[in-house]
Amino acid sequence: DAGVIQSPRHEVTEMGQEVTLRCKPISGHNSLFWYRQTMMRGLELLIYFNNNVPIDDSGMPEDRFSAKMPNASFSTLKIQPSEPRDSAVYFCASTLRGGTDTQYFGPGTRLTVL
């Protein structure tokens, strides 16, 4: 299995630009999670989906962030407009059923907003 796939691996953009991060979960997995990791705040859960439906988006920082999961094999996290404080590594993870099932993480997207 290819594992969780994220693209791009690195993104450098200027403040005010729109950024779209992409994730392909492991085939057959029903739950998908978006995390953000920074030195200051550690690992934060932004949003998660079960069966393509957003369940909990309480971690989304503000209206500039949005996430979609149009089908079982694809999800996007969009930041519009981006700000320097959004610079972080963004991880996508998927699990078979959620709960105590293992979360499989992608390699992450390192975002730098100048």
Place this chain on the structure above:
Amino acid sequence: GNSVTQMEGPVTLSEEAFLTINCTYTATGYPSLFWYVQYPGEGLQLLLKATKADDKGSNKGFEATYRKETTSFHLEKGSVQVSDSAVYFCALTYNTDKLIFGTGTRLQVFP
């Protein structure tokens, strides 16, 4: 609310030394407990887990025992290797799909 507290890092050890990374939790019930590891430049991966009290999770020479009495899930390894250098995260889940992570502990092993 539910939370996880890990010891501050970095933990610096020589190869073949004994490792302990402390983790304690606060939860309203009996959560499932996990250790995830993050190697440089990679995403997190599950190292081991325990889903009920007194369970011992083990993998790659690492062990952790779910201690209900002390609300702890300390990670141990008898003899660390340079390749174990990474960041280790303790986490819990309880009646939800969400994992609650600790702040992570960086382990550095020198030859």
